[in-house]
Amino acid sequence: MSEDDGLTRLVHQVRSVAVGEQTRFDDGHLTVSAADAAAALADEALASTTVSWASPGESVRIVKVLDAVEPRTKGAGGGGIFPGFVGPPRVQGRGETHVLRGAAVVTAGYLPRAQEAVVDLSGPAATLSPLGATHNLVVEFTPAEGAPWDEVDRALRRGVLRLAARLAEAALEAAPSQVEELPSPAARPAGDGLPRVGAVTNLQTQGAFKDVFVYGRSFGSGLPTFLDPGELDDGAVVSGQYGHPSLKNPTFMHQNHPVVAALRARHGVDVSFAGLVISPEPVDAGQKELVSAHAARVCAAAGWDAAVVTKEGGGNADGDVSLKMDALEDAGIAAVGLFAEMAGADGTGPPIVVPPERATAMVSTGNYDEHLVLPAVERALGGDTVALLDQPATDELQLPTAVVYCALSPLGWGNLTCAPEAVTAQ
Amino acid sequence: MSRVVHYMNQFFAGLGGEDTAGTPPESRPGPVGPGRKLQELLGDEHELVATVFCGDDYAAGEPGAVDEIVRLVQEAEPDLVVAGPAFTSGRYGLACGRVAAAVAKAGIPVVASMHADNPGLEEAVPAPVVASGEAARRMGPSLETLAGAARALLGGEELTAENGRIGAVPRLSRVSDRNAATRAVELALARLGGDQEATEVPLPRFDHVAPAAPVADPGHVTVAILTEGALVPDDNPGRLESARATRWLRYPLEGVDALAPGEWRSVHGGFSTTWANEDPHRILPLDVARELEREGRIGTLFPAYLVTAGNGTSVGNARRFGIEWAADLHHSEVRAAVLTST
Numbered sequence: 001m002s003e004d005d006g007l008t009r010l011v012h013q014v015r016s017v018a019v020g021e022q023t024r025f026d027d028g029h030l031t032v033s034a035a036d037a038a039a040a041l042a043d044e045a046l047a048s049t050t051v052s053w054a055s056p057g058e059s060v061r062i063v064k065v066l067d068a069v070e071p072r073t074k075g076a077g078g079g080g081i082f083p084g085f086v087g088p089p090r091v092q093g094r095g096e097t098h099v100l101r102g103a104a105v106v107t108a109g110y111l112p113r114a115q116e117a118v119v120d121l122s123g124p125a126a127t128l129s130p131l132g133a134t135h136n137l138v139v140e141f142t143p144a145e146g147a148p149w150d151e152v153d154r155a156l157r158r159g160v161l162r163l164a165a166r167l168a169e170a171a172l173e174a175a176p177s178q179v180e181e182l183p184s185p186a187a188r189p190a191g192d193g194l195p196r197v198g199a200v201t202n203l204q205t206q207g208a209f210k211d212v213f214v215y216g217r218s219f220g221s222g223l224p225t226f227l228d229p230g231e232l233d234d235g236a237v238v239s240g241q242y243g244h245p246s247l248k249n250p251t252f253m254h255q256n257h258p259v260v261a262a263l264r265a266r267h268g269v270d271v272s273f274a275g276l277v278i279s280p281e282p283v284d285a286g287q288k289e290l291v292s293a294h295a296a297r298v299c300a301a302a303g304w305d306a307a308v309v310t311k312e313g314g315g316n317a318d319g320d321v322s323l324k325m326d327a328l329e330d331a332g333i334a335a336v337g338l339f340a341e342m343a344g345a346d347g348t349g350p351p352i353v354v355p356p357e358r359a360t361a362m363v364s365t366g367n368y369d370e371h372l373v374l375p376a377v378e379r380a381l382g383g384d385t386v387a388l389l390d391q392p393a394t395d396e397l398q399l400p401t402a403v404v405y406c407a408l409s410p411l412g413w414g415n416l417t418c419a420p421e422a423v424t425a426q
Numbered sequence: 427m428s429r430v431v432h433y434m435n436q437f438f439a440g441l442g443g444e445d446t447a448g449t450p451p452e453s454r455p456g457p458v459g460p461g462r463k464l465q466e467l468l469g470d471e472h473e474l475v476a477t478v479f480c481g482d483d484y485a486a487g488e489p490g491a492v493d494e495i496v497r498l499v500q501e502a503e504p505d506l507v508v509a510g511p512a513f514t515s516g517r518y519g520l521a522c523g524r525v526a527a528a529v530a531k532a533g534i535p536v537v538a539s540m541h542a543d544n545p546g547l548e549e550a551v552p553a554p555v556v557a558s559g560e561a562a563r564r565m566g567p568s569l570e571t572l573a574g575a576a577r578a579l580l581g582g583e584e585l586t587a588e589n590g591r592i593g594a595v596p597r598l599s600r601v602s603d604r605n606a607a608t609r610a611v612e613l614a615l616a617r618l619g620g621d622q623e624a625t626e627v628p629l630p631r632f633d634h635v636a637p638a639a640p641v642a643d644p645g646h647v648t649v650a651i652l653t654e655g656a657l658v659p660d661d662n663p664g665r666l667e668s669a670r671a672t673r674w675l676r677y678p679l680e681g682v683d684a685l686a687p688g689e690w691r692s693v694h695g696g697f698s699t700t701w702a703n704e705d706p707h708r709i710l711p712l713d714v715a716r717e718l719e720r721e722g723r724i725g726t727l728f729p730a731y732l733v734t735a736g737n738g739t740s741v742g743n744a745r746r747f748g749i750e751w752a753a754d755l756h757h758s759e760v761r762a763a764v765l766t767s768t
Contacts, residue, residue, distance in 0.1 A: 113695070113698060113699075115668070115669060195614075195615070195618050197611065197614050197615075197618075206697070207697070207698050208698055209698070210697075210698075243695065243696065244738070258605060258607035259607040259610060261607065262605075262607040262608045262610070262611045263611060265608075266611060270615060271611065271615070283697070305618055306614040306615075306617065306618055307614075308607070308610045308611060308614055314669075314696070314737065314738045315737075316696075334614055334617040334618050336610045336611075336613045336614045336617065338606055338610055339627060341597050341627065342738065342740060342741070343596070343597040343740070343741075344740040344741070344743070345740075346551065346552050346596055346598075347552065347596030347597040347598040348551045348552070348594055348597075349740050349741040350741045351597050351627055351628075352627060352629075353741075355629050360622070360623075360625050360629065361613050361614070361616075361617050361624060361625050362625050362626055362627035363606050363609050363610045363613055363626050363627070364597075364606075364626040364627050365606045366599040367597055367598055367599045368738070369670070369740055370598055370599050400670065401599065402669075402670065402738065409606070411607065412605055412606035412607025412608070412609075412610055413605060413606070413607070414605060414606060415601050415602045415603070415604065415605050415606070416599045416600070416601060416602070416606075417599070417600060417601075417602045417606065417609070417626060418597040418598060418599060418600070418626070418627070419626035419627065420584065420586070420595075420600065421626075422602050422609055422626050423600055423601070423602050423603065424602070424603050425603060425604060
């Protein structure tokens with residue numbers, strides 16, 4: 001594959017982890033040195049940080065989960081990874097990217113406006129979160145005295161991305177366990193009459209602690225634009241959005257965008273993957289209408305036949321999906337929207353807050369309000385208590401699905417649905 | 427052999443009509459009345475071990491009646507409970523619906539039978555209901571549907587329209603063999619293939635609220651200010667939730683002219699509360715309301731405000747808040763209200 005054609009993922013599967021003297025990766029075993037982690041996270045807004053592993057199957061719970069990042073690098077010293085934060089803000093998405101699959105760097109702790117978010121590494125909730133199946137390097141932190149919260153947030157974001165890049169650099173010399181060639185949609189042939197289907201991804205850009213960054217900048221004032229899916233792989237989209245735990249799209253999820261993966265998998269089979277359009281999710285209704293109409297225009301200009309529209313966040317974000325679905329249908333593009341259902345604990349309320357008016361094709365990612373019982377655990381990271389319940393974090397907890405990190409992933413990661421007919425393939 | 431318990435009213439249990447409608451609940455071993463035919467239809471694998479019955483008035487009107495009935499049902503240790511058929515009979519349908527809902531919440535499989543127009547249909551949620559005919563002359567086919575549904579449930583199946591299921595099916599999470607992203611691409615292809623109906627989510631039907639007519643003489647009426655912006659006294663004494671609120675609160679405004687920063691706080695979890703806390707009037711416009719009151723442009727400001735947090739609130743709870751607020755304000759002779767939304 002030539003340099004212009006797309007991205008190659010050099011995948012290193014992480015099978016076991018430890019904290020040790022040196023940061024290194026040997027034959028699937030990842031060791032992180034506490035000193036390296038502290039150096040990556042050093043910032044005057046942070047008094048101290050600690051790292052510890054939480055691995056699948058362990059009796060451990062992470063509370064107050066903020067962002068999660070998959071360790072990746074494009075070369076020693078940062079290369080072009082996480083452009084705008086670690087690498088310089090130059091366009092990425094080409095060449096080779098090393099991926100430590102099966103691992104994540106996870107920040108956990110108190111930030112204002114962050115809503116309580118829980119990950120269990122064992123028990124019934126483990127399968128509901130992507131972090132239930134990864135070795136998680138959990139970063140806990142104490143803010144420096146007098147440091148403004150937005151500085152603490154900024155320091156954590158930059159530090160965690162640096163740490164994720166640093167971990168992946170340990171695998172630069174290792175033979176990958178898998179090599180994945182990902183041609184760019186732009187470089188693909190039109191596709192033998194196959195339908196051109198793309199992804200429209202709304203990013204929740206609603207101010208401090210509820211923002212998403214593209215090439216290091218808040219995307220809040222942006223208009224919908226094309227992004228090469230390879231740019232997602234290289235960390236051009238970074239999350240700083242800590243609301244709606246089950247409905248958030250952490251950086252990890254953008255790096256592994258499920259709709260992009262589903263379209264890549266079928267490209268040339270029954271679909272021609274037409275690309276990715278990202279859109280902000282403003283708070284103002286008029287702005288929501290503007291970006292929706294604009295996104296539809298971008299997709300129409302690119303000759304799409306169909307689009308899968310996704311959101312981030314709660315009720316108001318339903319409106320962003322619905323407005324885009326209607327605008328796309330008006331432009332002659334078949335639109336499918338992903339929605340979590342907010343039908344109440346017993347599932348009897350109306351499922352969608354703002355349904356589309358003309359479009360009708362919706363996929364359900366499960367019931368937001370349904371209650372789960374999470375068994376007691378031996379150890380908790382991220383905090384001593386669960387904010388919502390005022391209970392020790394290690395207790396047996398009864399919580400709505402809404403609190404489990406990414407459990408109703410608006411990007412379509414999960415297998416939950418409220419539609420009985422969608423349980424098995426027809 | 428599985429154990430089935432049958433719930434019915436006093437009439438079908440053979441006790442009589444209106445004159446015995448006050449009969450308290452009672453249990454008898456084995457099938458009674460239409461239960462005998464039901465036992466036949468269920469076959470030898472399933473035994474109708476007990477019949478619990480109750481007078482229509484008692485079941486629909488007596489507080490605690492449903493608990494008493496469920497206790498008797500549980501004493502018979504059922505694998506499945508069937509209720510009805512209640513046809514279009516209102517009180518009987520309500521009782522069947524409520525008993526079925528309570529039994530389902532106790533974790534026991536259950537199915538009720540009634541006509542689609544029976545008001546008990548909504549009461550049964552989350553328990554399934556299958557269709558019966560309109561009246562007892564349709565007993566035969568109604569029992570056949572009920573028996574079929576009972577057998578399906580005992581076989582571990584879920585009831586669908588094919589089993590005669592009617593009413594709302596609760597939207598609860600289940601696990602698909604494909605993730606949502608994959609299903610979304612499949613749905614897009616189905617749409618492109620011409621299937622305009624395909625969807626996993628039926629379009630919700632919302633109530634339509636007609637706006638009230640303008641108040642003719644605002645200078646002579648009591649006006650209330652309300653908010654879903656979660657503005658509460660600084661220590662949040664009523665513990666209002668920041669998201670998925672299950673309650674609303676009332677705080678007095680008597681003698682309060684302005685909301686001082688630091689004494690009031692928004693606990694809303696859906697937006698940055700910095701500006702709200704800097705000047706609480708940005709959420710609850712008490713300053714302007716007092717001004718209008720002084721100028722005589724509104725009559726009196728209602729001496730309290732009602733508040734909740736509108737953030738991920740279920741529609742069911744939101745509807746309940748609305749009904750309670752409207753009743754409360756109406757009772758207090760408030761004739762206009764300004765509800766601020768965030």
